[in-house]
Amino acid sequence: LKGRVVENISKRCGGFLRKLSLRGCIGVGDSSLKTFAQNCRNIEHLNLNGCTKITDSTCYSLSRFCSKLKHLDLTSCVSITNSSLKGISEGCRNLEYLNLSWCDQITKDGIEALVRGCRGLKALLLRGCTQLEDEALKHIQNYCHELVSLNFQSCSRITDEGVVQICRGCHRLQALCLSGCSNLTDASLTALALNCPRLQILEAARCSHLTDAGFTLLARNCHDLEKMDLEECILITDSTLVQLSVHCPKLQALSLSHCELITDDGILHLSNSTCGHERLRVLELDNCLLITDVALEHLENCRGLERLELYDCQQVTRAGIKRMRAQLPHVKVHAYFAPVTPPTAVGGSGQRLCRCCVIL
Template sequence: MAVDSVKQQLNRVFSDEEALINKKLPKELLLRIFSFLDVVSLCRCAQVSKSWNILALDGSNWQRIDLFDFQKDVEGPIIENISRRCGGFLRQLSLRGCQSIADGSIKTLAQSCPNVEDLNLNGCKKLTDSSCNAFSKHCAKLQKLNLDSCAAVTDMSLKALSDGCPNLTHINVSWCSNITENGVEALARGCPRLKSFISKGCKQITSRAVICLARFCRHLEVINLKGCSSIRDEAVQSLAEKCPDLHYVCLSGCTFLTDASLIALAQKCPLLSTLEVAGCTQFTDAGFQALARSCRYLEKMDLDECILITDTTLIHLAMGCPRIEYLTLSHCELLTDEGIRHLSMSPCAAENLTVLELDNCPLITDASLEHLTSCHNLQRVELYDCQLITRIGIKRLRNHLPNIKVHAYFAPVTPPPSAGGNRQRYCRCCIIL
C-alpha cells in the first residue's frame, strides 16, 4: 500500500509540473539517476521542485550513507529522520565521528532499518550497551559493525550481538577498554562466520579469548591484537592451526611472544600478506627465516623495534618474499649496509618495494642509499636519526630516483664556543626567573 501511495503521489506531481526533463524521462529512469548521487547532491535536488523532492528523498536512494563530512553538525533527530525515511532500504551507514549521537537515535535506527548490514559507529562515544541490544533485537542481517572508540561498550554488547546477529563477519572493538575475554568468548560462540576481528588497545583480551576465537571462527582472515599485551604464544599457535585463511595479522605490542608464534604462522598460514609485529622484542632471525621460507605472499611487514634481528633476516626476506612492498625496520639497530645490499638485489626490490623505513638504524650509512638506487619503484624512505647518513648520500639517491620522498633530520650545527672572556653561567632569562 505504501508503494502504491508513493506512485500515486508521483503521478499527481508529474502531471502538475511542466518541467521538460520530467516529461522526457520516465520516473523510473529519474529515480535510477538519483540513486548515483551522494547525500549532499540528493539534498540539493530535493530543493528543486516537488517532484524532485519526492524522488531525492525516496528511501531507495539512501541505501548507502556516509555522514562523516557532517560529523560536527549531525544530531540525533537527523539520524531518526533518515532512519524513518530509509526504512528497509538502508544497507550501509557510516556515523564515524558523530559524537552527539546517543542510544535513543540508534534504537530508532535499529527499529526502522532492520535490513542494515554495515554500520560504522567509530567515535560515537555516547553509545552504550543499549545500542547493541537494539541491534540484537532488530538487525539480524547485520554483517559489519565498527565500535572503535565507543568506550562505554562492555562485554554485554558482545553477548547481545552473539544472540541476535549470527551473520556478523566483521567487528571492530578497538579501544573499548571494558571488553574482556568473556565478551569475546560469547561473540565467538554466537558468530561463527566471523572473518575480521580488530581489538587494538583492548588490554583485557587474553590468550584464552584468542584461543576461543580460533576454535569457533575458523574462517578468520583478519585479526588485529595491537596492544593486547598479555597474549602468549599458545594463542597465536591456536590461530595459525585453526584459521588457515589468515592473511592479515597484527601482533604489535604483544611483547611476550617469541619465535614460536612466527614459526606457527609460517607452517600453517601460507596466505599471509600483512604481518605487523612492532615492539615484539623477542623475535629473532630464526622466526623470520621460517616465515620467509613459507609465506611468499607477504606484501607488508612492520618489524619496528624487533631489536634482535640482524642482516640475516633481510637476506632471507630478500630470497623468500618477492612481493614485499612496504617494509618497516625502524629501531632495528643491528642492521647494516650489508643487509640493505641483499635486499636491494632481491626480486621484491626490483619490482615491488615502494616504502622502506629505517629510522634509528645507527649502522646504516650512505652505502645503503647507493644500494637502494636499484629499487626503481621506491617511493619513500624514512631515515630519521640515522646518524651516518649525509645530505650528499641523499642527493645521490635522488639523482637516480628523482620522484622519491626522503624523510631525514639533520641537527643544526653546534656553534663554536665564544673566544676569550668569562661567560655568564646563566642567561638573563634564567637570572630573572
C-alpha cells in the same frame, strides 16, 4: 550530527538503507540508534566509530532488529561491555567484520559469547582491548575458522600460547597485527610459518624478543608477505633481510625503525632482490644507526620506491640523499639533520650546545 537527524534519516530511508557511517558523531546516543535499528532492518554496514555516547543498549537494539548486519565498527565506544557481544552473537549471526578497538571493558567471556554465535567472522579487530588473555584467543580458534584478518595491537597480556592456538585454527589468516604484544617470542613466528601460508601482512612492532631464527622460518614458508612492520624488533640483523629477499618476492612495505643491527649489507640484499627491483614501495630505516650513504646507493636499484624514512640515521648525509634522488626523483625522503655545534666562545666561558639544539 544530532540524534534527531539520524532518526529522520532512518524514517525516510527505512528498509532501503544498506550502509551508514556515523563516524565521530559524538552527539548520537542509544535512543536515536534504537529508532534507527527499528526502521532500518536491512542495514548491512554500520560505522559507529567514536560514537562515545552509545552503550550496550545500542547493541541490544541492533541484535533485535538488524539481523542482516555484516559490518559493524564500534571503535572507541568505551562503554561497550561483554553484554553487547552476547547480544550481537544472538541477533547478528551474519556478521563478517567487527571492530572493537579500544573497547577496553571487553574480556575473554565477551569474546567467547561473540564467537559462539558469529562463526562466519572474517575480520576481528581488538586493538587496545587490554584485558584479553590467551584464553580469549583459544575461543576464537575454536569457532572462527574463516578469519582472514586479526588485530591484537597492544593486547599486552597475550603470550605465545595464545598465538599458537590462533594459528592452529585460522589457516586462512592473511593479516595479523601483534604490535605491542611484548611477551611474544620466536614460538609465535614458528606457529605462523607452519600454519598460515597465506599471510600477507604481519605487524610485530615492539616485539623485542623476536629474532632472525623466527623470521627465517617465516620467510621460508610465507611467500605472499607484502607488508611487514618490524619496528623495534631490536634483535634482528641483516640475516632477516637476506631471507626476506630470497623468499618474499611480493614485499611492498617494510619498517625496520630502531632495528639498530641492520647494516648497508642487508639493504644490498634487499635492493638486489625481486621485491627490491619490482615491488618495494616503502622502506623505513629511521634510527638504524649503522646505515650509511652506501645503502642509498644500493636503493637506487629499487625503481618503484616511493617513500624512504631516514630520521636519525646519523651516518647518512645530505649529499648521499641528493645523489639517490637524482636516480629516483619521485621518492619522498624524510630525514633530519641536526645543526652543527657552534664553536666555543672566546675565553672558554661560553656554554657549548649539543648538536640537536638550534641557536635562536
